[in-house]
Amino acid sequence: MSVQELDLNSTEAAVAPRRQIALSAVIRDFGLVAAVLALVVSLSIASPNFLSVDNFMNILNQNAYVAITAFGATLVIIAGGFDLSVGAIYAFTGVASAWLALHVGTPAALALVVLAGAAFGCANGLASRLLRAHPFLVTLATGVIISGFSVGISGGFLINASDVAGFTTIGTTAVAGIPSPVVIMIVVGIALTFLLRSTAYGRYVYAVGANPRAARVSGVRVGAVIVTTFVVSGVCAALAGLAEVTKSGVGQADASGASGLALGAIAAVIVGGTSIKGGQGAIWRTAVGVLLLALVQNGLNLLNAAPHYRDIISGLVMIVAVGLNALASDARS
Amino acid sequence: MSVQELDLNSTEAAVAPRRQIALSAVIRDFGLVAAVLALVVSLSIASPNFLSVDNFMNILNQNAYVAITAFGATLVIIAGGFDLSVGAIYAFTGVASAWLALHVGTPAALALVVLAGAAFGCANGLASRLLRAHPFLVTLATGVIISGFSVGISGGFLINASDVAGFTTIGTTAVAGIPSPVVIMIVVGIALTFLLRSTAYGRYVYAVGANPRAARVSGVRVGAVIVTTFVVSGVCAALAGLAEVTKSGVGQADASGASGLALGAIAAVIVGGTSIKGGQGAIWRTAVGVLLLALVQNGLNLLNAAPHYRDIISGLVMIVAVGLNALASDARS
Amino acid sequence: TACSSTEKSGGSAAAADPVSGTVDIAFFGLAANNTYTQSMFKQAEETAQGMDAKVQFFDGKFDASVQSRQVQDAITSGNYDAFIIMPNDSASILPFAQQAIDAGIKVSSLEYPIGKDPASVDLQLDGLTTQVIEDVVFGAESIADSANRACEVYEGCQVAMLWGSRKLPTDAVKVPAFKDDLDPANKLVAEGDANYLEVDGFNLATDMLQANPDINLFVTVGDQMAGGAARAVTESGRTLGNKAGSVTIIGYGATTDGVEAIRAGRWFESLALVPKDMAAKVTELTIAAARGEEPSDDERSIVQNSLSPIGVMASEKSLAENPDFVGQYSTQ
């Protein structure tokens, strides 16, 4: 008989691993969720005031700006990039929106700073594409430049726009009992989840992050995909800035939370299990990452921890989280 | 005919590309050096006090700790890693050495903190190996933990060891007119250059950074190589901490220069042209990177630029430097 | 200035000749992004203008090593007759201040001392023209006393403390000073770091109220954090004021906003900081010294409280007695 007649499947394709992947995906995904639950339970026991709708809403409201920024960062990281300029964009938004509100009124101010966020993101993306430089340094540099703009606008002083009509509306009102910053966070989260999971663009983001050459030869506009992820990140940082500045109505070049924001957002993304190497990850993971880190801070506040214990515990939690992710992806392969 | 006879024209194309590579290497390497020279010339014109031995020594002395840290970071980055904990190790060294000097005297204190730096580096390396997690998050986390230790030791207070015999010797004396911190910087730079260029270990560092899987299959102890790069980085950060704390003799958890050190050192490495992707780079590049960034700051100080211009100019210089590197590596391929 | 720059950079340890023309001053601020610093700098500029002097600002970025470089580079530049330094780190700036003095530059320190003990009000550097500084220990004791007074209206008074950052030496020394002076009958139920930021103050106070719903009093070491705490109190549905059933606030700084809140009865008191008066004083003394007129011995170390027109604390009473007083900087 000839070889051609041997009509069997010539590849011993493995069907078995499928179930195993599904199981490990559960470990992977819910390992971290389990960690969050464990934290919730122990904090509930340790502090009787922890488990309340109020406290939960507070946590969300306090961390909405981190989550919004981290959602944007997730896209950039999946596409293989890195954005250290978000803290500067966030702070710029606070200063610029307050300044603009005083000069052109609230609606135009809000629109302009979101546009500025997009423009900064676009500059980040274009600079790192054109210079073929790793976005780490490029966004570190643009971050410094954008901080310069903030100081230029404010001269280092506070810009108080709290009396401009409507300027503090976002930060101080709630929709159906949910503070508006939290609403923005939820909307951004859902929108980006949809973008990543269901659109062709989302798929290109993963492809570009995992193997840009493969994406390129498949006809994906690699440059355009990368630049747009930075635009999304810039817009998210601007929204985060708005969510915070409209709480008090006062813009300030060294806005609260700006200095640690970039690293904090990236930490949340990675703690959630999105790979810093690109090509893989999800918005819901980032949400879990933000929540985990936020719960730790909240718990430490509730329990009145001494400064050095706070640091040591926060650091350990991060390491445990990465460890869990590693265990889970072990289980996978 | 036999295979041995197939010995024809095997090297015909071999010689031509060499010269071209050499030329582009010149552009690549000296493009940045040219930028530094251009800066020196323009600063000399702009500020008559710039071009002096004193000022140059000041710049070196001011930046010795950055350079020492960045030299260590260079190894880590060439091996494909990343160390964000160096700022915390640097600060810890200041606090711990002052505390130890008060309790066990200067020599033991100096030895112990260098050992501690090595131990922290080892922990970084092991944690990221064992957890198979990207060192970005691992060292971010260990940095937070180490800061906790510093605060734990000092309680946030200053620890004044300036009166302990010999404690301020390093920081306040000079060898042949060169301040000791600068001497340490030069020694570390030469030692690491030798390690990278001339030893088998150095070659393994490049191999691991270029392709860890292939390095493993080639018989390189990938884990050991990675861990030792972190050890070197930890030791360098400790030496940097010593170089600084012995200037005043006062240790402090929130040590001067610590907060921006990790990003600053990494920026200097990349500005110098070492690839953040690993597998490529050199200590002399980092030295040029540190010098470039230092000259910019020095120039801005001498010219007393307004705060926002300073930021904008510093950021632009970084971007131009990466641009130059990109141009040069374009020329190469 | 009429002087040539080489003369200024002198470099010798010899005392510089008195300046006859315009006095050039380098002002090393804590950070450009800091209203307290900015308010001091603006005042320094204003004072200088009337005395034929010019002030240049250096942005310390809250980073001591950045500041050390700036000081050293400013010596090198040879452009200045005098330095006014707001030290980001009293200890690590010391050798550079010394270098400046050795180079014949008049050096004064503002807000914090230059020396190895940031909590001391004694002069720690020979040759320093003057120091116009905050007495941080006295400040901490003062807000503890204020807390004791505020607690009088509360049954089993519960106190929450918002520090800036206990990792900073100037904050760390406040902690024991405050705790020692707080009446043991008043319980410190919560404390944390809010980084001198309004939003962090808000977040921390919110969490504290969550854990300890019966807090009566928030004490802070910065008005911006006090503002955040006040917002947390009202947003949690409580009322502000020093009476049973309300929560009150003690600030630190007597900022424009803090003064307003005290006058309106929302806050209890705020430690009076007078950055403008401090800056005016230090600038005057420094310019005079550059012109050859050294300060008198009791002008060598000036504690800011002595400059305050309203006493140690901005309170309902002290403000009523000084109806024209407005805060000398703003936070919120």
Next chain:
Amino acid sequence: MSGDVIVELDGIGKTYGANRVLDDVSVEIRRGRVHALVGENGAGKSTLGRIIGGEVPHSTGTLKVDGRSVHQGSPREALARGLVVIQQEPTLVPTLTVEQNVFLGQEQPSVGVVSRRRLRERFERLAARLPFALDPQALVSTLSIADQQKIEIMRAVARDARVIVMDEPTSSLGVRETEVLHDVVRGLCREGVAVVYVSHFLEEVLEIADDVTVLRNGRRVACPDRDRLTVPALVEAMLGRPVGAVFPDRSAVDRSADPVLVVDGLSTEAVDDISFRVWPGEVVGLGGLVGSGRSEVLRAIFGVDRRHQGTVTVGGEPVRSGSVQAAIARGIGLIPEDRADEGLLLGLSQKVNLTLTHLRRLCFAGVPRASLETPMVTSLLTRLEVRPLDPRGRVGNLSGGNQQKILFGRWMTETPRVLLLDEPTRGVDIGAKVAIYRLIAELSASGVACVIVSSDSEELVGLAHRVHVMRRGHIVDTVEQEHLSVHSIMSIALGVVEGAA
């Protein structure tokens, strides 16, 4: 209409820096025809393919598509013109699924949204045309190179291309998949697609090609008319000289002495109870279908993968599980299957790649001595005929075949006792192949025990003293040299002839 010129290359030249890779090449790619491109490693075949596919721009000459001169700046432009390339090395997105990779860039979204159901239907239709039995939901990172190559093929076919450049599509495929592919190629041609077919399997070329272009050193060289073309004639055109016998003589093996390699009851995730022995000077083949677990056996012996059970001894000394260093210390060497992923440090130099493994032997106090290293490297590169020979040049700039030679050279700096070769001639031209066979023969003649995994069964037949045939992770039968034939191996591999386990 069959025969219309779709793509015309007119005097195309390409330089990388000062390196002229293509020089005045003129080729016409016609509708409905298979146009084969053959040549030595580094002759410029892939470069030509990349120019057609828009991945790299040409430097001189004109590229005409449908008679119009174009200058393509990206694959996207080429794809829009219906020009598709199947890459030589699978170029896929490891974190996406098979299906997502197949349709990457051609999701046909409506208002940006991808319909999973429609993709599934399209995949099923495609799978019916190309019976490769791939799980559409499997992640590409978990697949072997062979499966990845199949995805590349499916992806190109799914594009409804007018021209498909297939750059060594069968280098990782077994006989059966190759047959499937050839059927597909013929089908595509009937539909009017033009196929540019690059391969080092010259019989395959003669079987399927309508037109043949031979490249040598970047230039088109003359070769006999298609109907008078034979393998030897092709070889002569490629190399500029004839090549003698492909397979060298096998040396005799003395099995009365002790075996050097003994594998006993070895089990891993992928293979079960593998036992065999190899005597000094013996060449043992591992046959079987793609995915049968052959590579896993070699990886477990070499310590890349951990063993669950079983022992490996070399010269009676046990080899610790899971340690590459231990295996090397015992004198085992491995040439891995995926040279870009696990073999070479593409960004580093030829020299570094060659001496990395045994660097310690060239060191004094941890410092490699140039006086030992430089001559060794130069003579090895010369012996391996690496082109361009440049000890300091990046390995990543070498053509695939030359990269393979470097990989081989790594185990010639220090002669191992046991050499494990996983697809040692994948992507290697006929001249180099003969050289490598010769090297294997020389090594085995000098007493080195070789274990070879190859999907090119002819290679096993021509080289091995003995072939163990694997199926589903087991050794199912063993064929001695005198019974070796492609048919005997394939029958066992496919399970047609049940052998003793």
